[in-house]
Amino acid sequence: MEPFEDENIPLFTVGQVAQMLAVKQAFLRRVDELRVVSPQRSAGGQRRYSRVEIRIIRQVVTMADEGMTMPAIRRIMELEQELTEVRRQRDAIAARLAEVAAERDGLARRLSRWLRTGGPDRSGEE
Known part of the structure; x- marks a missing residue:
């Protein structure tokens, strides 16, 4: 299986995910701090998100928008x-x-x- 086919491969940066989901990077950091998702870290210590984690964050965004x-x-x-x-x-x-x-x-x-x-x-x- 190619890396881009595996939904669990952490390919996306905080900036990319923030842009995809139209949220602030601080929101993503808060989601990580609360351990709703646990993105892996690059060699330089940057968060990297998988497509599975992005789907979870999308659910979090929806629930937060509903006032939770x-x-x-x-x-x-x-x-x-x-x-x-x-x-x-x-x-x-x-x-x-x-x-x-x-x-x-x-x-x-x-x-x-x-x-x-x-x-x-x-x-x-x-």
């Missing part, structure tokens, strides 16, 4: 991350439950055959 405080925005973002993780865990558990159910069904079929025939399968299975 930065601490409230940060909490909302934290809760959204927690919700994403809970959904991921739920999906993993659901997949495992489906596997267990399939295993159970297979064992139930084998047991039923075993009980009907009075012994182990003649196919070599037990």
Whole structure:
């Protein structure tokens, strides 16, 4: 994958992001200080933002424009991350439950055959 295709590669400077989103650089520094996003730093110590972080900042700008405080925005973002993780865990558990159910069904079929025939399968299975 080329660097410009990876949404997590930090390519954009504070000035570029400020211009893209029509915000002040001080706003971006405040978002960073509150750890709503954590841009990487260049060798010279300048912040570099990825496209993923820019999308998050765009959400922050929208919420701020709606009158939310930065601490409230940060909490909302934290809760959204927690919700994403809970959904991921739920999906993993659901997949495992489906596997267990399939295993159970297979064992139930084998047991039923075993009980009907009075012994182990003649196919070599037990």
